[in-house]
Amino acid sequence: MDAATLVTTGQWRPGDPPIWILADSGYHSxxxxxxxxxxxxxxxxxxxxxxxxxxxxxxxxxxxxxxPPRHGGKFRFDDVTSWPEPAHRTxxxxxxxxxxxxxxxxxxxxxxxxxxxxxxHTGRLPVVAGTVIRVRVDRLPGRTGPTPMWLWCSDPEVxxxxxxxxxxxxxxxxxxxxxxxxxxxxxxxxxxxxxxPAAADRWTWLVLAAYAQLRLARPLVEDQRRPWExxxxxxxxxxxPVRVRRGFRCxxxxxxxxxxxxxxxxxxxxxxxxxxxxGRARRHTPGKKATAAVRxxxxxxxx
Numbered sequence: 001m002d003a004a005t006l007v008t009t010g011q012w013r014p015g016d017p018p019i020w021i022l023a024d025s026g027y028h029s030x031x032x033x034x035x036x037x038x039x040x041x042x043x044x045x046x047x048x049x050x051x052x053x054x055x056x057x058x059x060x061x062x063x064x065x066x067x068p069p070r071h072g073g074k075f076r077f078d079d080v081t082s083w084p085e086p087a088h089r090t091x092x093x094x095x096x097x098x099x100x101x102x103x104x105x106x107x108x109x110x111x112x113x114x115x116x117x118x119x120x121h122t123g124r125l126p127v128v129a130g131t132v133i134r135v136r137v138d139r140l141p142g143r144t145g146p147t148p149m150w151l152w153c154s155d156p157e158v159x160x161x162x163x164x165x166x167x168x169x170x171x172x173x174x175x176x177x178x179x180x181x182x183x184x185x186x187x188x189x190x191x192x193x194x195x196x197p198a199a200a201d202r203w204t205w206l207v208l209a210a211y212a213q214l215r216l217a218r219p220l221v222e223d224q225r226r227p228w229e230x231x232x233x234x235x236x237x238x239x240x241p242v243r244v245r246r247g248f249r250c251x252x253x254x255x256x257x258x259x260x261x262x263x264x265x266x267x268x269x270x271x272x273x274x275x276x277x278x279g280r281a282r283r284h285t286p287g288k289k290a291t292a293a294v295r296x297x298x299x300x301x302x303x
Contacts, residue, residue, distance in 0.1 A: 006039065018042045020166075022173040030110050030128045031117040033154040043154035044166050049147065052076050053108040053132060070127060075108055077150055087131075088160040097146075098138025104163045107156050108132045129156040135167045182241060183207055214241040214248065220255075221247040 006012040012019060019041045023032065029045035036043065055072030076082045086103035094100055112118055112125040133151040140146050153166050183189045189207045194200045218239050224246045271277065 020169050022170050028117050029152050033128050045152050047150045047152050049077050056107045088163055101136045104131050104133045106131050130154050131158045214244045217251050220251045
């Protein structure tokens with residue numbers, strides 16, 4: 001895939017902002033950045049808190065023999081003494097996490113080895129520089145204490161606005177993951193074993209229609225909290241689709257149904273007593289005459 005394919009499919013046009021790709025720590029950030037280098041994308045990958053990256057190599061000392069250095073000093077995520085002054089530093093107030101204090105450092109890269117996707121690479125391993133972003137919040141919704149979140153962006157020179165946009169987009173990724181989980185587990189998106197792509201598309205649209213009904217019914221459903229759930233949404237229109245699904249049976253009896261009224265399952269009362277049937281019953285010929293083939297077969301048996 002290249003930029004022309006994105007333009008042909010209508011996903012991106014010249015002049016549009018770059019496409020953001022968000023991935024978890026299980027994905028190889030450097031390998032993805034090299035494979036997507038020709039596309040107008042920005043890659044944001046979460047990294048473990050014990051990673052060690054390298055700064056750009058310093059200038060070669062005059063008169064020194066040998067190969068020039070490819071890597072600079074070490075940047076340890078768990079060692080504050082190895083952090084230089086950040087390139088940008090911002091503080092954003094959030095309603096759920098408190099104040100989010102963000103820092104970033106430019107030009108950091110990982111030391112690659114010939115494994116994990118690089119075993120078949122010919123030539124020298126590349127040096128893929130990027131920006132490291134550190135996010136620290138005051139609190140988390142759960143009972144666990146807040147720990148810093150480390151992100152790696154494929155753009156080696158991001159400004160403060162792009163840095164804030166990167167970590168905020170990454171937090172939205174959790175909402176998308178919970179949405180796909182609900183669609184798969186509760187609405188049965190992946191449950192049927194469909195063999196036709198057209199049938200799979202129709203089933204996907206049906207699942208999306210059901211999900212849209214749950215979103216639209218939020219102000220009509222009374223929240224039915226489980227005994228072990230300690231919090232209840234203050235605003236009825238902010239109820240999650242999981243809780244809307246619990247009370248959707250009460251809403252269904254009050255909304256209009258586009259289908260016709262069902263026919264009664266019991267037989268009708270019949271003709272009133274004392275009245276006679278004015279309609280004459282139709283008579284059908286029993287059809288006892290045998291066909292010519294049957295008569296011929298009977299004669300052959302007699303003979």
